[in-house]
Each structure stands twice: as C-alpha cells, then as structure tokens.
Amino acid sequence: MRLRDTLAGAASFYKVGKELFTAAGPRAVSEFASVGRVFLDLKFHDIPATVAGAVRASAGLGASIVDVHASGGRPMLEAAVRAAWSTPAPPLLLGVTVLTHFDRESAAEVYPGISIADQVLNLARLTRVAGLGGVVASASEAKKLRSTFGDDFVLLVPGVRPRWAAEAHDQRRVATPGEAARRGANYIVVGRAITRHADPRTAALRIVEEIGG
Numbered sequence: 730m731r732l733r734d735t736l737a738g739a740a741s742f743y744k745v746g747k748e749l750f751t752a753a754g755p756r757a758v759s760e761f762a763s764v765g766r767v768f769l770d771l772k773f774h775d776i777p778a779t780v781a782g783a784v785r786a787s788a789g790l791g792a793s794i795v796d797v798h799a800s801g802g803r804p805m806l807e808a809a810v811r812a813a814w815s816t817p818a819p820p821l822l823l824g825v826t827v828l829t830h831f832d833r834e835s836a837a838e839v840y841p842g843i844s845i846a847d848q849v850l851n852l853a854r855l856t857r858v859a860g861l862g863g864v865v866a867s868a869s870e871a872k873k874l875r876s877t878f879g880d881d882f883v884l885l886v887p888g889v890r891p892r893w894a895a896e897a898h899d900q901r902r903v904a905t906p907g908e909a910a911r912r913g914a915n916y917i918v919v920g921r922a923i924t925r926h927a928d929p930r931t932a933a934l935r936i937v938e939e940i941g942g
C-alpha cells in the first residue's frame with residue numbers, strides 16, 4: 730500500500746500477481762482497483778471448469794485484464810472466454826505464450842523441435858481462434874505477432890528493462906520500454922525496475938516518458 734501511494738499519479742494500471750495475491754488475497758485487487766485499473770496476473774492453467782470459475786471470480790473482483798496459459802488448450806481457453814462474457818464487466822482475456830525467462834536452451838527442454846518464435850506464434854493462433862483478446866509475449870516476438878495478427882490483437886509485454894536498470898534478473902528475452910512500444914506492445918509490464926528502485930516514483934515517470942506518455 731505504501732508503494733501504491735508512492736506511485737499515485739505516476740501509474741494508473743497495476744499488476745497484481747501471484748506474490749501479492751497469495752500474500753494478501755482479493756483485497757489486494759480491490760485496493761488497487763480503487764485507484765486505477767488492475768491486471769490480475771494469476772496465469773490460470775487447469776481443467777476448463779476450474780479456469781472458468783477462476784475467471785468469473787476475477788471479473789467479480791474488478792480486474793480489467795486476466796491471463797490464462799495458452800498451453801491449457803482450446804477447450805480451456807474457450808471456457809475462459811465464455812466465463813468472462815458471462816460477467817457484467819468482462820475483463821480483457823490474454824493467453825500467456827512462452828514466458829520471458831525462457832531462452833533457447835531452457836525452451837528446448839519443454840518445447841523440443843520448435844523455436845520459441847514458432848511456439849509463440851502457434852499459441853497466439855490458438856489464443857485468437859479461441860476468442861481471447863490477445864497474448865502475453867516478449868518483445869522479441871512482438872513485431873511478428875503484430876504483423877501476423879493485426880492491430881486489434883492485444884500484445885502485453887513483460888521482461889522490460891530500461892537501459893538504466895542494471896540487472897535483467899531472471900528474465901532472458903528482454904527489451905527496453907521504448908523498444909517494446911516500437912515493436913507493437915499495447916501494454917508493458919514493469920516490476921522490479923520500479924518496485925526495487927530506490928525511488929520508484931521517479932523510475933515509473935521515466936518509463937512513462939520513454940514510451941511517450
């Protein structure tokens with residue numbers, strides 16, 4: 730809540746992810762929904778009925794964006810879409826493709842015989858066919874996704890590191906905020922470059938400036 734207050738006026742879209750949600754529960758969502766929009770990033774991946782229930786509950790908490798793993802398969806994705814549209818305020822549903830911490834070696838252990846770029850495209854195609862609004866992918870795939878799926882397909886890009894951020898941490902497919910925006914991201918996710926910065930507010934404002942407001 731201190732961080733929320735520090736960022737007041739500098740940020741208007743907040744991501745509540747597994748760390749905060751597990752520690753603080755649904756209240757974390759309402760606390761941020763009272764000052765802006767919320768991306769509830771719990772990356773659901775389960776049988777269709779379970780994911781449908783979780784998506785409905787997420788909408789009930791006031792989340793504007795909710796994500797599910799595209800690799801959960803078409804029946805799961807379609808159940809998520811139906812669930813979202815059954816609510817009074819359907820959130821934007823995004824399919825997580827290949828997480829940004831994967832590099833070629835670690836991806837080959839999970840997706841043998843296919844490049845990360847092609848796997849992201851496959852999962853994006855499935856996401857689109859199932860009726861979701863877009864995908865979560867790294868900036869490395871953004872350009873291709875934008876040209877393949879057009880301007881209406883939402884691209885949300887994590888793994889963002891400003892040039893002045895010293896560390897990439899556990900992220901492997903990274904880009905600066907400006908690069909991500911130029912390659913077609915509609916949204917970027919910035920975590921530690923803000924939350925662990927000595928001055929989170931200034932860090933957030935510099936990033937907003939870099940992406941042109």
Ligand SMILES: O=C(O)c1cc(=O)[nH]c(=O)n1[C@@H]1O[C@H](COP(=O)(O)O)[C@@H](O)[C@H]1O
Nearest residue numbers: 746770827828829865887888918919920921
């Ligand atoms: O869905 C996400 O937001 C996500 C997808 C992905 O592929 N990679 C990824 O890092 N994320 C999330 O984005 C955030 C990135 O945090 P930082 O690396 O600190 O900016 C984390 O909360 C991750 O859970």
